[in-house]
Amino acid sequence: MAKKSGGGGCLVVVLVAGLLAFGYYKWQHGSSSAPPGGASTGGGSGRYVALGDSYTSSPRTGRQAGAPAGCERSDNNYPHLVSAKLKPAEFADVSCSGATTANLTAAQKTANGTNPPQLDAVTAKTTLVTLGIGGNDIGFVTLGSSCATAHPSASPCKDRLTAGGHDQLAERIDAAAPKVGAVLDRIHKQAPEARVIVVGYPTVLPDGTGCWPALPVGAGDVAYFREALGKLNKMLEDQADAHRAGYVDTATPGKGHDVCTASDTRWVEGVLPASRAAPLHPNARGEQGMADAVVAVLKLP
Template identity: 85%
Template sequence: MAKKSGGGGCLAVVLVVGLLAFGYYKWQHGSSSAPPEGVDTGGGSGRYVALGDSYTSSPRTGRQAGTPAGCDRSDDNYPHLVSAKLKPAQFADVSCSGATTDHLSQAQKTGNGTNPPQLDAVTAETTLVTLGIGGNDIGLIAFASSCATTHQNSAPCRDRLTAGGHDQLAERIDATAPKVGALLDRIHEKASKAKVVVVGYPTVLPDGNGCWPSLPFGAGDIEYFRGTLGKLNKMLEDQADAHRAGYADTATPGKGHDVCSASDTRWVEGLLPASPAIPLHPNARGEQGMADAVLAVLKLP
């Protein structure tokens, strides 16, 4: 049963929004230190290349790995966990916070350095590629601060984004689909022998009305964004099926581990992270869950 809102709830919303804005600024402007890291040699066989955005790079969950520092890669993200299991001869994690599909073929400027086109890391010798992309093309995280509300039963973002009968985020998902398909085709062209796995996004929002004011989104917006993330994952799965790639479903095992779940079980942090992570992104537990989903596709324990 929802609790009656009061002044305390409104104050919590104001504090959350202010801290989220500060955290988002720090994330966008990157870290000031970055130990150099190129391609890791694990001593086994094959070459594994990880491509993706911040759900792949996993900002602030572990020690920073690789350059540029502005990509905010952590050494406990799912690519590193998969690599530790596979032990390939070569491993390149070129994922980067803020990446869109364009940054697979174009350089990406960050607040602290420039990331080369991610596809540059895919070579003819590559035997495995994981791809986690699309969320920034849709703009899901970018709406986080603007959707916070002091009215628990409202839906300001849904109302704005579906005004006039046009669902802007659904249209962006449709527009992103052929870009993902083209990327998969390009990966196959560059690495014809590689196994390619598209990695979906984990469950971020719970079933039901959410957990206002801890997550200060109205019930209607919770439903809207939950449905939008489902549409995004369905698009990614469809593109994987159509372009000879596997699909790692992280949403199904992530159910019950959303931002409103207990802090010791959640995979994705809320606006005020209780574990090392940035807002509305996976923590180390979530990255392990995503790694397990990839390994399941590869039929490895």
């Protein structure tokens, strides 16, 4: 995520980096699915490992949890909330802001410390794994798009990203699919008894034309991103189905809690957060909603 600086350029950088880099809206209404049976986790038994990017680590919503500090991992993110409900014998949250699937098998350098390969935490003793990854593999930040616009009906990003008959966002999502699948296969290999759950990204954009100028994205781009960002979740759901994993749909329960809703309702903050959270990332309410969705799939009381 690019850091905030002065001027309109900051707005564009924060908007593009936050909105596109970490995943978002359900393309079609899907449904959560429980993972195949495995060893039990909870009530003082089992090992739960949480893997993921910033939508898992939840920057700034709570107190710093674990090292390195550069991962911006909060103690009230959804893995911590799920663990508090489960009460496993062991819990490891190794999620890290900015992570890609490559950072599951290779170390990730941050602005403040290096996070070891996340899969190092997945051992033969692991009985539950949640995985929230994929958005950063799409490489949206490198596109350098300028989506903020003074025209509420404009679509500058759609025009550029679909020029020449090639939808860059769709192509990159397709290219990321086998990477996610390979990660799931690796998890099963390292933890044969683990139940594995892919956690989708919550709703960020509303239905309709958006809320320009609070979210300075034109109606054309809102529609384009809503479809493209939903494809990311659909890809994650498909990979979960194909690689013996469950899937948690957080977008459906997140509808009506997008960036355009009231500050006491939204799960995801806007460009200028009204509560403790990174711009265009889940706040504490959103992380609780995501945790509730995971718990529901696990069929806990």
